[in-house]
Amino acid sequence: xTASLTVPTGWTVWATGTLENPTDVYSADTxxxxxxxxxxxxxxxxxxxEDRQSGRVTTEGMNGSLTYRFQADSVRDFTWTTSNVDxxxxxxxxxxxxxxxxxxxxxxxxxxxxxxxxxxxxDEWKYAKESIEYHxxxxxxxxxxxxxxxxxGADIIDGGMEFPMMTLIGPYTGSSAQNLFSVTSHELAHExxxxxxxxxxxxxxxxxxxxxxxxxxxxxxxxxxGVDHERLEARDYMQVAQLGLExxxxxxxxxxxxGPGYGxxxxxxxATLMVALREMMGEEKWHEAYQDFIHQxxxxxxxxxxxxxxxxxxxxxxxxxxWTSFYYETWAVDxxxxxxxxxxxxxxxxxxxNRGFAPYPVKVRITTASGGVIERxxxxxxxxEGRRTLDIDLPSDVGSITRVEIDPSGVVPDxxxxxxxxxxx
Numbered sequence: 001x002t003a004s005l006t007v008p009t010g011w012t013v014w015a016t017g018t019l020e021n022p023t024d025v026y027s028a029d030t031x032x033x034x035x036x037x038x039x040x041x042x043x044x045x046x047x048x049x050e051d052r053q054s055g056r057v058t059t060e061g062m063n064g065s066l067t068y069r070f071q072a073d074s075v076r077d078f079t080w081t082t083s084n085v086d087x088x089x090x091x092x093x094x095x096x097x098x099x100x101x102x103x104x105x106x107x108x109x110x111x112x113x114x115x116x117x118x119x120x121x122x123d124e125w126k127y128a129k130e131s132i133e134y135h136x137x138x139x140x141x142x143x144x145x146x147x148x149x150x151x152x153g154a155d156i157i158d159g160g161m162e163f164p165m166m167t168l169i170g171p172y173t174g175s176s177a178q179n180l181f182s183v184t185s186h187e188l189a190h191e192x193x194x195x196x197x198x199x200x201x202x203x204x205x206x207x208x209x210x211x212x213x214x215x216x217x218x219x220x221x222x223x224x225x226g227v228d229h230e231r232l233e234a235r236d237y238m239q240v241a242q243l244g245l246e247x248x249x250x251x252x253x254x255x256x257x258x259g260p261g262y263g264x265x266x267x268x269x270x271a272t273l274m275v276a277l278r279e280m281m282g283e284e285k286w287h288e289a290y291q292d293f294i295h296q297x298x299x300x301x302x303x304x305x306x307x308x309x310x311x312x313x314x315x316x317x318x319x320x321x322x323w324t325s326f327y328y329e330t331w332a333v334d335x336x337x338x339x340x341x342x343x344x345x346x347x348x349x350x351x352x353x354n355r356g357f358a359p360y361p362v363k364v365r366i367t368t369a370s371g372g373v374i375e376r377x378x379x380x381x382x383x384x385e386g387r388r389t390l391d392i393d394l395p396s397d398v399g400s401i402t403r404v405e406i407d408p409s410g411v412v413p414d415x416x417x418x419x420x421x422x423x424x425x
Contacts, residue, residue: 001072007082009061012047014110014149015080016164017072025066027056037090038108043125047088049115074144074299075164076198081151086112089125093132095142107132107143113152118171120180121152127184134185134219139192140291141298148188159183162190178224182216189215197294198301205253205262206327207307210270217271230275231410236260237268241415246330250304272413273326279411280361281315289314321384325358332356332415335406337364337422338389347396350404350422351389352378356415359383364392365408368399 005013013025022031030046037044051057058066072078092106099105109129113121128150136142145165153168160169160183167187172180189212193199199207213233220229240246240260247261249270256262278286293302293310304327312319325331334356342348352364359380366374376392394401404422407414414420 001070001075001078003070003078003080004067005070005080005082006065006067008084009064009066010052010055010058011066011082011084012057012086012088012112013066013068013080013082014112014147014151014166015068015070016075016078016166017070018146020069020071021067025058025061025068027059030057034090034108038092038106040091041094041129042091044090045087046090046110047086049085049087052085072145072164076195077163079163079166081112081149081166081168083112086114086152088112091125091129093129093136093143093148095133095136098142098144105142107145108147110147110149111152112149114154117154118152118173120172120175120177123177124150124152124169124180124184127181128188130181130223131185131188131219132191134222135189135192135215138215138218139294141192141196141294143191144196145191148191150184150187160187162187162195164191164195178220181223182220185219186212186216189219192294196299197297198299200301202253204250204304205266206249206270207302207304209266210274213267213271214274217275230272233268234272234275234413237264237272237413238415238417240264241330241332248330249327269326273322276411276413277311277319277322279409281311285314286311321359321380325360326413329358331358333358333360333413334416334419335360335362335412335414336419337404337406340401340404340422342401343396345396346399346401347394348401350392350394350401352392352406353389354383355419360412362407362412363409365405366392366394366398366401367403367405369402370399372399374398 001017003015007013033044033046037046047057089111091109093109094104095107097104109125111125111128113124128148132143132148147165149166151166151168152171154171157168158170160167169183169187193211194201194208201208217229217233245260247256247265249265289311293307297306308323336353336355338351338353340348340350361380362378364376364378382390406420
């Protein structure tokens, strides 16, 4: 894109792309502060309310107006912001080497906000910096563009909306700092999908929103520890599944019935399934597949089948049962530790059931009276053969069975975990 935007003198403009004529529009003081921010890890106050009042932010322009000229390459959209009242904070994010010179690179981070409308935004520059740095590392694909700009949008938006190199986010008045970090991390994660990996959100929203939700959860685990963010994200999906209100993830984004179907199928459920798939494949192998998907489909337009094929290639085996159960269908997993029939002298038979329709491999942890712990894997084929129940027999020499727990790590997308224990409670 190339774009020229003409505004009154004193109004600042940022947009998707590189500003081609900075010396024509910004004062020497403003240009100096921008230059400082480009290499800084700290906040640089590029424009303060006092600067706005003094009229020293921009040049005088011509005939009372300024024309900002932007150019952008390899982007799927264009957006811009202008103001004569916003504060302007800036810093830079350090991302892995993008140009092959062996050194890390810098990305200018801008934050435009109004103190009287969004006091929580005082730290937005930091949240954006941390997000761009983390997402660049985790995806293995360094942020490719010259800047990332956050714009506060009180009276325009409550949540957030993403565009290449720019996001609009609500003021989050009355919310916590973690809430603002979360939405910032989420909107900036969209720079990878769909702004780099050009998925079609209207057709398959889960590729876009689900992948972004997952990436945001990883950043929250990094910067806001002490909370099981992934399990909290899964909770809404489980509740909707229990109520039978799910709708297929493969449904067109415009064709969801009113209710929670679209949100669950697009956000919570696909993020939860990425966690589940990561645990099944092993974190290292899963991460290789995840990064490969982003690299292979950067600046292209993948379909769900490209996503499926990438993960199957790294898993090394067929995952059709997984895609069918959870993406095409709304089948559920509901494991039940039904009962234990003890044997004289110890051991016994443990009765396990899957009350849902989806097959799933699962681990069972068994505790004995002596404090011993036994783990058994129930392979996928047991359920693919059509079984709904199965038994685990333990010999008497293991001692008395005191506790049975299905899925002790809690990563299986089991819609009712209350029956995963024997005895109950």
